[in-house]
Amino acid sequence: MSQNSQAALRSTNPEDYQGVPRAVAAMPKDFADGFEIAPHRHRRAQLIYATAGTMRISTEEAVWVVPPQRALWMPPGVRHSIVMSGDVTMRTLYLRQDAAAGMPEVCRVLRISPLLRELIVRATEMPVHYDERGAAGHVEALILDELHHEPSLPFHLPMPRDKRLQRLCSALLAAPGDQRTLEHWAGSANASPRTLARLFVTETGLTFGAWRQQARVLEAMGRLSGGQAVTDVALDLGYDSVSAFSAMFRRASGVSPSAYRPAR
Incomplete structure (x- = not known):
């Protein structure tokens, strides 16, 4: 089966990505305008990003509006909800605990560079159980390197x-x-x-x-x-x-x- 076929068959259930034995697990999922994801939390840290459309992400402490030029870093265990503005092509990364070490311990807006955008898209096209010693492993390493160097931006609304x-x-x-x-x-x-x-x-x-x-x-x-x-x-x-x-x-x-x- 080709990599594109594997990506097309990839699960859109976030729970299926929490125990993947890889440092980075990438989930592609599309949403219609106005769709609401009810409050929930994940065991893994999460980079919430969309290549198109805008998301309004809420926790008990704050609200963030996240356009395609930005992403929201979400530490593990934080309860949050999401409302879609426009048709949203969400491309989420779930990071294992060791891979998330050194990242912010609270929610932060991150700038998404053109390089990081392409790396995130590529990650959603790779097999879920990708070869860490091959080209996919290099993509994973570049993603983590870019994430750890992206500056936080003060675009949030305290609640x-x-x-x-x-x-x-x-x-x-x-x-x-x-x-x-x-x-x-x-x-x-x-x-x-x-x-x-x-x-x-x-x-x-x-x-x-x-x-x-x-x-x-x-x-x-x-x-x-x-x-x-x-x-x-x-x-x-x-x-x-x-x-x-x-x-x-x-x-x-x-x-x-x-x-x-x-x-x-």
Whole structure:
């Protein structure tokens, strides 16, 4: 059987990859727009990556929006859920404990270089029980070397534990363009604006305004990487002009919104 045939027959059940006697186990799996993976955890550390489409990945502590230029490092045992934005071609790596040594002990966004992208794709085409002494073993070694040298990026949204703030934050994640003030939200939360403002800083390290802006930045990254027009994203997220949105996005991310749109 050819390697391509073996890849086509490869399991899409993550449990089948947790005990593979290889340092890296790669699982290809495609998802439709809007598909949700319920909260779960894995025994192995995981690199959650997609060559197309955007994923919103949530844990109890934070939310990450992960476009194709990025991946999320997930340590073993961390409970998480995933929502797909656009059709997603997920290419997940599961790393054995010794292979994950030296990687972050908490979730981190990693940049995916063109080389690492091709290595990940190649890993999903190799047999699951690949020959570690052959060419596949070199691919495995290069993947681990690249992973251990990729810098972490500060693109995450800390989530509060207070139930009132959780409801507020969930509503803003569902509608990041919502312009309502903290005074408005205080009424439905049965708390004073001052109390909510204090809780935001205590539980997330951000003010309400900064948290909402970060939510908009992450949402914009996902939409832009999916090919949406900058003007449409700016208006959907509550900005009066494209220039105001672009200035905010550049301050927060260091690049222009157009840098996140796929090249033609």
